[in-house]
Amino acid sequence: MMDKALSEPEVKSVVICGQNGRFCGGADIKEFGETMTGPPLVPMLHKIESGTKPVVAAIEGIALGGGLELALGCHYRIAHSKARLGLPEVLLGLLPAAGGTQRLPRLIGVPAALDLITTGRHVTAAEALQLGIVDEVTDGNTVDAAVKFALSVAGKSLDACRISTYPCPQLPDSDAFFEMAMQQVRQSARGAIAPVACVQAVHAAVSLPYTQGMKREKELMGTLFTSGQARALQYYFFAQRAVGRWSTPSGSRWDTSKPRPVHKAAVIGLGTMGRGITVALAQAGLSVVAVETHEKLLMEAKQAVSGMLERGAKRRGVVPAYDNISYSCNIRPVADVDLVIEAVFEDMTLKKTIFQQLSEICKPGTFLCTNTSGLDIDQLASQTHNPELVVGMHFFAPAHVMKLLEVVYGPRSSPQAVATAMQLGKKMDKVSVLVGNCRGFVGNRMLKPYLDQAFFLLEEGATPELVDRVLEEFGFAMGVFRMSDLSGLDIGWRVRKADGLVVPEVLTGPSARIRHGFRYSPLGDLLCEQGRFGQKTGRGWYQYDKPGGRVAKSDPWLHSFLEEYRTQYGLAARCIDHQEVLERCLYALINEGFRILQDGIAAGPEDIDVIYVLGYSWPRHRGGPMFYAGLVGLTNVLERLEHYHQVHPDVPSLQPCSLLRKLVASGSPPVHRWREFIKKIHSQL
Numbered sequence: 001m002m003d004k005a006l007s008e009p010e011v012k013s014v015v016i017c018g019q020n021g022r023f024c025g026g027a028d029i030k031e032f033g034e035t036m037t038g039p040p041l042v043p044m045l046h047k048i049e050s051g052t053k054p055v056v057a058a059i060e061g062i063a064l065g066g067g068l069e070l071a072l073g074c075h076y077r078i079a080h081s082k083a084r085l086g087l088p089e090v091l092l093g094l095l096p097a098a099g100g101t102q103r104l105p106r107l108i109g110v111p112a113a114l115d116l117i118t119t120g121r122h123v124t125a126a127e128a129l130q131l132g133i134v135d136e137v138t139d140g141n142t143v144d145a146a147v148k149f150a151l152s153v154a155g156k157s158l159d160a161c162r163i164s165t166y167p168c169p170q171l172p173d174s175d176a177f178f179e180m181a182m183q184q185v186r187q188s189a190r191g192a193i194a195p196v197a198c199v200q201a202v203h204a205a206v207s208l209p210y211t212q213g214m215k216r217e218k219e220l221m222g223t224l225f226t227s228g229q230a231r232a233l234q235y236y237f238f239a240q241r242a243v244g245r246w247s248t249p250s251g252s253r254w255d256t257s258k259p260r261p262v263h264k265a266a267v268i269g270l271g272t273m274g275r276g277i278t279v280a281l282a283q284a285g286l287s288v289v290a291v292e293t294h295e296k297l298l299m300e301a302k303q304a305v306s307g308m309l310e311r312g313a314k315r316r317g318v319v320p321a322y323d324n325i326s327y328s329c330n331i332r333p334v335a336d337v338d339l340v341i342e343a344v345f346e347d348m349t350l351k352k353t354i355f356q357q358l359s360e361i362c363k364p365g366t367f368l369c370t371n372t373s374g375l376d377i378d379q380l381a382s383q384t385h386n387p388e389l390v391v392g393m394h395f396f397a398p399a400h401v402m403k404l405l406e407v408v409y410g411p412r413s414s415p416q417a418v419a420t421a422m423q424l425g426k427k428m429d430k431v432s433v434l435v436g437n438c439r440g441f442v443g444n445r446m447l448k449p450y451l452d453q454a455f456f457l458l459e460e461g462a463t464p465e466l467v468d469r470v471l472e473e474f475g476f477a478m479g480v481f482r483m484s485d486l487s488g489l490d491i492g493w494r495v496r497k498a499d500g501l502v503v504p505e506v507l508t509g510p511s512a513r514i515r516h517g518f519r520y521s522p523l524g525d526l527l528c529e530q531g532r533f534g535q536k537t538g539r540g541w542y543q544y545d546k547p548g549g550r551v552a553k554s555d556p557w558l559h560s561f562l563e564e565y566r567t568q569y570g571l572a573a574r575c576i577d578h579q580e581v582l583e584r585c586l587y588a589l590i591n592e593g594f595r596i597l598q599d600g601i602a603a604g605p606e607d608i609d610v611i612y613v614l615g616y617s618w619p620r621h622r623g624g625p626m627f628y629a630g631l632v633g634l635t636n637v638l639e640r641l642e643h644y645h646q647v648h649p650d651v652p653s654l655q656p657c658s659l660l661r662k663l664v665a666s667g668s669p670p671v672h673r674w675r676e677f678i679k680k681i682h683s684q685l
């Protein structure tokens with residue numbers, strides 16, 4: 001078609017437009033397949049650009065990836081004011097390989113192009129105009145505007161319109177600029193290679209002629225295509241979609257049940273979590289009743305919530321939603337809400353009392369939700385007249401920022417209650433993942449063996465610095481000890497105390513490191529007894545310049561404490577290498593993931609992976625823990641777990657899960673087949 005338009009003598013100029021209000025969203029990633037070949041756009045763009053007839057891109061809706069590259073191959077670009085443009089390839093582990101990395105810097109300069117290409121962010125038509133990506137923005141019919149424009153430029157010289165022929169704008173000190181850019185990208189990429197390759201490709205645009213730059217772009221794309229990272233990121237893209245079509249492990253599609261609309265909600269308890277949840281609800285346009293115990297706490301919370309709303313509104317360029325919230329020290333005003341989210345202390349007795357009260361005072365049909373981090377939803381449901389209305393809504397801190405929401409169904413939760421919580425999560429701009437009811441649900445249940453291994457490694461000779469370094473090199477935003485310092489060591493301590501695990505009187509005896517017959521490390525408890533709660537007290541696994549300080553520094557006190565501890569318990573410190581740290585921490589976590597799948601707590605590996613990427617900073621370019629297990633090989637994971645369990649028979653979390661064994665025995669099917677495999681196992685039970 002394009003060839004015909006370019007060769008037909010009667011055609012003086014050409015307009016390229018999309019269909020159904022969308023210019024072009026780029027290549028369909030499903031088509032990348034196993035062999036991943038680049039898009040066949042390059043020769044076509046060359047033909048368009050080098051032709052003698054003006055070609056105008058009429059951009060409506062979106063011009064993303066290959067779509068924007070196509071527009072850059074045209075001589076002019078006209079966009080509708082609501083259009084969005086961008087090169088999001090980096091988010092899928094790739095780079096724009098149809099000349100995007102070579103043309104964009106030539107058109108808008110290196111810094112702006114580098115920003116768009118390395119972050120994958122979309123820009124509005126207004127920003128695109130300001131940057132110089134488009135020539136004109138219209139509020140009217142884009143195709144009409146483009147046709148008018150195309151006719152006005154018919155027959156005119158195109159010499160100044162072929163982007164590939166532009167000299168790339170030079171920088172005052174190109175080497176220093178790229179060195180700095182590379183440093184910044186490496187830091188924020190946490191091991192992802194695509195952003196680094198994007199910088200290299202843009203560097204080629206500056207330092208090489210266009211044709212050689214294109215060769216470099218192709219070469220770099222080849223490397224990315226064959227890397228596991230692109231595959232992991234594409235898997236993750238589809239995993240998020242799969243989670244959106246939520247189902248239970250038995251395959252029931254509960255998303256067919258109709259959610260009830262929620263206009264008014266209540267939040268009980270305005271601490272760290274309640275405040276964030278209140279903000280997220282108000283920003284989603286709901287009326288919120290926010291409840292605390294005392295006037296002083298209520299006023300403190302009100303001030304904090306108002307500040308959060310203001311900052312959020314400023315960022316989004318809207319008016320803060322103060323008027324959506326009413327504050328109360330009394331639980332009575334929740335009587336007429338459609339849904340309640342309880343976020344008081346993690347204390348079963350307190351939560352039970354609150355659920356009894358709510359069940360008495362709320363209007364019939366009010367959904368009662370809890371933000372518990374891992375307590376039994378069913379026990380709370382049993383305190384109410386209508387247990388079918390109770391579900392868990394487990395947000396992550398800070399709740400108005402973090403994308404993840406675990407929606408927890410108990411054995412008696414109704415499909416409509418689940419659907420309503422899932423739908424509300426969506427309205428609050430969260431990714432809602434449906435999970436079953438068990439201690440810690442999915443995320444925190446898997447975290448437990450991971451933390452245990454980190455403590456055991458310290459007992460055996462590692463330092464917090466070593467463990468954190470290995471995990472951060474793997475790609476976690478923070479290692480386990482820096483993360484514990486940030487979230488507060490006292491939280492886990494309180495839970496362990498409630499579970500009867502903290503037994504100070506036997507700490508010096510032989511059973512100090514055994515609980516319920518298994519290995520237990522009291523290291524975290526001992527730090528808490530010293531008042532070391534992490535950042536909030538200025539001391540934890542590291543030291544900070546003041547309480548609330550953010551920069552972790554090695555603490556010589558902690559190192560001597562570890563040495564004394566080992567001496568006291570007759571533990572010989574040994575040299576522990578990176579591989580052991582990584583395998584013990586990650587494989588223990590992954591093993592628990594297999595148990596979760598086996599127990600039917602998560603519907604599939606995708607659910608676990610989305611939870612870990614969005615809630616626990618698992619590096620996205622590694623797909624998630626279950627995808628990673630497939631990547632390193634299930635046989636390998638099984639063998640290493642067997643090895644470590646043999647060395648540490650008193651650590652049950654290292655004993656390979658039978659689902660993992662079954663998967664290996666059936667030839668280690670790829671991760672997208674596990675759901676089916678597990679369903680078959682469940683149906684045979």
Ligand code: NAI
Nearest residue numbers: 269270271272273274292293343344345346371372373397
């Ligand atoms: P927090 O200690 O910061 O806040 C709890 C608030 O509840 C306090 O302000 C307290 O005054 C209030 N409260 C206690 N009894 C009350 C009552 N009868 N009526 C009204 N308010 C009452 O606790 P945080 O961290 O916000 O945790 C709340 C819940 O969220 C817990 O169940 C916790 O396990 C869960 N959670 C916590 C996360 C975190 O990172 N902090 C993450 C996810 C869940």
